[in-house]
Amino acid sequence: MASNTGLADPEKVHAATVMEQIREDHSDEKKSYVDEVTEVPSVEYGEDESPQDYGTDDPFPVDPNAPVEQQFTFRAVFVGCALGAVISASNVYLGLKTGWTFGASMFGSIFGFAILKPMSKALPERFGGGYFGPKENVCLQSASTAAGSLGLLFSSGFPAAYQLGLLGESPSADFGRIITFTICCAYVGIFFTMPLRRLYILKLKLTFPSSVATAYTIRSLHVGTRAAAIARKKTVALAVSFAISIIWRVTSEYAPGIMWDWHWSWWFYRAGWKWIICAESWGWIWEWTPAFIGCGLLVPMNSSVSFVGGAALAWAIIGPALVTTGRAFGKAYSDAYPGYWDYSNMVLDDPVHAPSPEYWMIWPGCMLLLTASVAEIAANYRTIATAFSVMLSPLVERIRPGKARVFDKEDGFYDPVPEDEQTPWWMWVGGLIASTIMTMCVMKYQFGQNAGITLLSIIFAFIFSLVGAECVGRVSVNPVTTLGNFSQLIFGGISKGSGMPAAQNQLNNGLTGMITLAAAEQCSDMLGDLKVTHLLGASPRVQLYSQCCGALVSIFLSAAMYVVFSTAYPCINTLSSSKCTFPAPDVSAWRAVSLAVSEPSLPIPLSSGITALVLGGLVIVSTAVKYRFFAPETHKYFPNWNAVGIAMVLGPTNTYPVAMMFGSLIAFLWRRRFPASWLMYGYAIAAGMIAGEGLGGIVNAALEIGKVSGSLYGTSVGCPMNEYCG
Numbered sequence: 001m002a003s004n005t006g007l008a009d010p011e012k013v014h015a016a017t018v019m020e021q022i023r024e025d026h027s028d029e030k031k032s033y034v035d036e037v038t039e040v041p042s043v044e045y046g047e048d049e050s051p052q053d054y055g056t057d058d059p060f061p062v063d064p065n066a067p068v069e070q071q072f073t074f075r076a077v078f079v080g081c082a083l084g085a086v087i088s089a090s091n092v093y094l095g096l097k098t099g100w101t102f103g104a105s106m107f108g109s110i111f112g113f114a115i116l117k118p119m120s121k122a123l124p125e126r127f128g129g130g131y132f133g134p135k136e137n138v139c140l141q142s143a144s145t146a147a148g149s150l151g152l153l154f155s156s157g158f159p160a161a162y163q164l165g166l167l168g169e170s171p172s173a174d175f176g177r178i179i180t181f182t183i184c185c186a187y188v189g190i191f192f193t194m195p196l197r198r199l200y201i202l203k204l205k206l207t208f209p210s211s212v213a214t215a216y217t218i219r220s221l222h223v224g225t226r227a228a229a230i231a232r233k234k235t236v237a238l239a240v241s242f243a244i245s246i247i248w249r250v251t252s253e254y255a256p257g258i259m260w261d262w263h264w265s266w267w268f269y270r271a272g273w274k275w276i277i278c279a280e281s282w283g284w285i286w287e288w289t290p291a292f293i294g295c296g297l298l299v300p301m302n303s304s305v306s307f308v309g310g311a312a313l314a315w316a317i318i319g320p321a322l323v324t325t326g327r328a329f330g331k332a333y334s335d336a337y338p339g340y341w342d343y344s345n346m347v348l349d350d351p352v353h354a355p356s357p358e359y360w361m362i363w364p365g366c367m368l369l370l371t372a373s374v375a376e377i378a379a380n381y382r383t384i385a386t387a388f389s390v391m392l393s394p395l396v397e398r399i400r401p402g403k404a405r406v407f408d409k410e411d412g413f414y415d416p417v418p419e420d421e422q423t424p425w426w427m428w429v430g431g432l433i434a435s436t437i438m439t440m441c442v443m444k445y446q447f448g449q450n451a452g453i454t455l456l457s458i459i460f461a462f463i464f465s466l467v468g469a470e471c472v473g474r475v476s477v478n479p480v481t482t483l484g485n486f487s488q489l490i491f492g493g494i495s496k497g498s499g500m501p502a503a504q505n506q507l508n509n510g511l512t513g514m515i516t517l518a519a520a521e522q523c524s525d526m527l528g529d530l531k532v533t534h535l536l537g538a539s540p541r542v543q544l545y546s547q548c549c550g551a552l553v554s555i556f557l558s559a560a561m562y563v564v565f566s567t568a569y570p571c572i573n574t575l576s577s578s579k580c581t582f583p584a585p586d587v588s589a590w591r592a593v594s595l596a597v598s599e600p601s602l603p604i605p606l607s608s609g610i611t612a613l614v615l616g617g618l619v620i621v622s623t624a625v626k627y628r629f630f631a632p633e634t635h636k637y638f639p640n641w642n643a644v645g646i647a648m649v650l651g652p653t654n655t656y657p658v659a660m661m662f663g664s665l666i667a668f669l670w671r672r673r674f675p676a677s678w679l680m681y682g683y684a685i686a687a688g689m690i691a692g693e694g695l696g697g698i699v700n701a702a703l704e705i706g707k708v709s710g711s712l713y714g715t716s717v718g719c720p721m722n723e724y725c726g
Contacts, residue, residue, distance in 0.1 A: 059416065059537045060215070063223045069133040072542045079115050080140040080546065081553045083108045084147025088554050090694015091148060092561040094291060095155025096572060096582040097697065099481065099650060102295065103525060105214045105532070106687040107238070108144025113137060113221045114235040134222040138538040139546045141214060142529040146550025147557075149525050150186060150518060154562035156481050156586035157514035162566075162573035163591055166507040171563045171573070177446045178559050184439035185515055186551040189522025190544070191431035192462050194423045196469065196523070197530045197540060206473030210298060211531040213683050218536060230680065238684040245290035245692025250699050252288070253710030256726035257718025261655070262286040266720045274339060280720060281330070281341045282315045283652035292656045294689030296663020297682060304657075304664035306640035310647030311657040314365075318611075319343065319357040319652065327607050328357040337721060344651050346588040351595075351603045358651040360608045362589050365648030367612035368619060369482035372641035373467035375623035421539035428544070439515070449508050453491065457512035460487055461519035468520035469527050480524075481586045482649065484517030485593045492597025505598040510590065522551070561698070568704040581711070581726065589649055 087104035095101050116132045123129030158178065161167045168174040200206050221231040252259035264286060265279035296304055322328035323343070330341035343357040351359055436458055443449040464483040492509035500508070526547055533543050566572045571580035572587075596603050604612075619641045626638050647657055663686075671678045703709040710726045719725035 058535075060219055060535055062537060063134075066133055066223075067131050069131055069135055071135045071139050071539050072545050073136055073139070075116060075119070075128045076112070076136050076140040077143045077546055077549050079112050080108055080143030081147045081550050083111050084144035084550055085553050085557050086695060087144070087148030087691055088151060088557045089561045089698050090691055091151030092154050092558055092565060093697030093701070094694050095151045095586070096159075096565060096584045099155065099584070099586040101149075101151045101155075102291065102690045102694075103210065103528070104144040104148030104691075105141050105210065105528065106217065106683055107691045108148075109137060109141040109214050109218050110221070110234050110238045110684055110687065112140040112144065113218075113231055114239075116140070117221075117231065134218050134536050135538040135542075137218045137222065138529075138532055138536050139542050141218070141532065142543045143546040143550040145525050145529050146190075146522075146547040147553035149521055149551070150182060150554045150558045151561075152480060152521060152586070153182060153185065153514055153518055154558055155584060156484065156517065156590045157510050158562065159566075159572050159584055159587040160590035160594060161507065161510050163587065164503075164506055164594060166503060166510070171559075171566050175559065175563065177442075178562075179555060180442045180446060181511070181514075182518070182555045182559060184435060184442050185518030186522060186555055187431065187435040187548070188439060188458055188461065188515070189465065189519035190526060190547050190551060191428050191435055192465070192519070193523045193526040193530075194428040194540070194544060195425075196466075196527060197534075200469055200473055200527055201531055201534050204473070206470075206531075208473050208528045208531040211528040212535065213298075215532045215535040217683060218532070233680055234684040237681045238688040241290075241294075241685040241688030242692040242695075243688075245294075245689045246696040246699065248288070248290060249693050249696025250703075253700050253703070253726050254714040255717065256710065256714065256724070257716060260288055261719075261725060262288075263718060263720055263725070267718075269337075269340075277337075277339045278320070281339075281343060281652075282319060283344075283654045284315075284658075285655050287655035287659055289655065289659050289693060290689035291693035292659035293663040293666070294686040294693075296660040296665075297667045297686035297689075299660065299664060300636070301664050301668060302636050303640045303643050304661045306643035307647050307657040308661045309639065310644030311650075311654045313644065314361055314648045315357075315652045315654055319361070322357055322360060322607075327605065328355050328360045330356065334721060340720070344588075344653070346592060351592075352605055355605050355608070358588065359592060360605055361648045361651070362592055363604050363608045364612040364615050365645045366482055366485055366589070366593075367616040368641050368645030368648065370486050371616040371619040372623070372645065373470060373483075375620050376467075376470050379623060379627045417540060421541055423541045423544050427541075443511065447507065447511055448504065449511065453494065453508070453512070454515075456494075457487065457491060457515050458519075460490065460512075461516040464516050465520045465523035468524045472524040472528060480517045480520045481589065482645065483520050484513035485589060487516035488513035488590070488593045489597055492594070496598060502598040506594040509597055510594050513590070513593075564698075564705070565701050568701045588651065 084104045087102070087107060091101040113132075116136075120129055120132035158167075158171070162171070171178060201208075217234065221227060221234065248259070257263060262285065263280055265276045265284065269277040269280070319328070323330060328343075330343040331345050332338075333340045333342055345356040346359055348355060348359060436455065439458065440451040440454045443454040444451050464487060468480055468483060488509040491512040492505055495505040495508050526543070529543050529547065530540055532538075533540055565582070569581055572582050572584060622638060622641070626635055630638075647654075650656065667678070667682065670682065700709060704711065711724060714724055714726055716722050716724045
């Protein structure tokens with residue numbers, strides 16, 4: 001999440017951030033655990049126009065003039081789900097296009113306020129009017145977040161299964177069982193998240209940068225004499241950036257080589273600089289993508305630098321070295337353009353001895369992501385046992401009264417929320433049991449998977465969700481696809497050991513991986529919402545209700561959008577061409593892992609495996625050194641290994657790291673030169689850019705189905721080989 005200067009005085013724009021002040025002034029539990037706390041907006045203006053700094057750990061002060069408000073309302077859930085539906089649809093597009101998805105929290109918070117605040121004043125209570133306050137706004141944004149999730153299922157596991165011929169003729173023919181499977185994935189993740197609240201939010205006090213930004217935004221919209229003016233400015237900023245992004249995404253489809261992708265090295269190549277075509281071959285292209293420039297506005301500089309650094313390591317150093325030494329191979333695009341090669345081919349006859357650079361790089365990338373997350377968890381292992389005792393303490397109290405552990409205010413696990421607003425143990429335990437049984441039945445009767453394997457996959461999904469929560473809580477990056485890939489490796493090995501046919505093994509390891517992916521995604525999204533809930537003093541129980549409602553929207557809409565996109569672009573579900581409009585990088589990795597774990601011997605090139613082990617060891621050593629020998633405030637100078645790994649797995653498509661770095665530089669300069677303006681507009685503009693590109697992609701899909709798209713009527717000017725490149 002993008003950083004922001006913590007202001008102690010309007011003139012002192014370079015004062016220490018909130019978290020730095022906490023480290024200097026206090027000796028608390030956070031010192032032991034937080035390694036890469038990012039800078040977040042921690043300032044709002046009070047009644048006397050002076051900055052108010054409330055930090056990122058404890059609940060904000062309650063507005064004494066605020067009336068009592070209802071938190072869980074039909075209007076909040078309905079509007080939240082409607083806004084989340086926009087993000088859900090855009091996330092399917094972004095996932096297929098880039099392998100990334102974005103949360104709906106900020107988008108839902110601001111647009112939801114813009115819709116409900118005027119309505120609350122204009123209408124009588126029986127028709128949706130009445131006081132609309134910050135706690136109800138939290139309910140709205142939580143429903144929006146849940147409704148906008150699950151897009152990654154349809155940009156990784158499902159397309160891979162169709163490419164391998166493991167499911168039916170088409171997604172529309174399989175729509176029923178796709179829906180039941182998605183229902184299982186959604187609710188398992190929601191229910192086992194609730195007990196993790198005390199661990200990650202109350203004890204470890206993880207920052208959840210984007211959630212803290214959302215909490216400050218919601219408070220600024222509702223509290224203070226300037227609330228109405230601030231709300232109006234934020235809403236206008238979001239709406240304008242949202243509209244511009246949609247228009248830009250749609251119109252650029254008709255001139256992609258001019259308005260969207262700048263193939264600069266191709267232009268120099270055609271001008272006579274023949275050697276520079278290598279930059280085009282390795283994916284060094286400039287792209288005017290609002291989503292990733294907006295994402296760069298939000299993430300910390302460390303993440304963007306690590307992302308670009310990982311891309312440079314993989315696709316400017318290791319990749320060219322592999323080709324030069326004959327350990328990986330590309331494919332020439334055309335004899336008419338010597339030197340122009342495709343290094344991203346994933347349809348391989350001999351993946352061990354003749355891999356493409358992208359296939360070769362999958363294994364070191366996956367190892368980096370896995371070891372980076374596990375090492376962070378291991379560094380904080382003492383809290384895990386306590387967290388489990390917290391989760392089970394209500395049950396222990398029922399079985400053996402007086403024997404459950406009691407937590408005082410000084411203990412990090414003490415819960416300040418009134419008991420009637422907490423989520424009772426029977427609610428989340430009952431929901432978890434019911435969703436687990438449903439998942440076992442669906443997997444057994446619709447996909448032919450052993451019920452015991454399904455239960456084991458849910459257990460692993462919980463463990464991997466801890467890893468995802470760590471990543472999101474610290475740096476707002478959740479490597480859920482990689483966690484799903486690792487689950488594939490585990491369960492593919494189990495299936496292969498049982499003598500299962502290769503095709504059934506591939507289907508089973510893919511489905512269990514998707515359970516892990518979806519559960520980890522739901523868990524991190526819900527914990528982020530619970531961070532907002534904690535800061536604004538709202539009810540965790542209400543968030544569970546709104547998440548359950550929002551998930552229903554995501555289940556049906558995400559699946560429907562997948563059907564729409566696969567109908568408009570059949571190449572998503574086939575292996576026909578690497579030139580598909582949707583490169584779907586996660587699908588390539590998912591398919592490769594499915595094939596690898598079902599083969600008699602593991603089809604990993606020896607040099608790739610050795611590199612993966614070396615990099616994994618480097619990450620473990622780096623993390624150990626960071627915690628053992630360096631103070632917490634210096635941890636931000638260590639590489640973000642998750643971002644490095646993502647750059648490797650993404651393939652030679654370096655438009656996204658470069659665009660994100662560009663956004664981070666804009667945010668850095670904006671915060672330095674105009675801090676007040678950044679506080680007012682920064683996050684709203686970023687949210688609008690991300691949502692706008694996704695919705696623009698949906699419009700493009702509709703134009704493709706209607707046979708009036710850029711692929712039919714657009715120009716190829718500026719595109720390589722004079723072929724349309726939209």
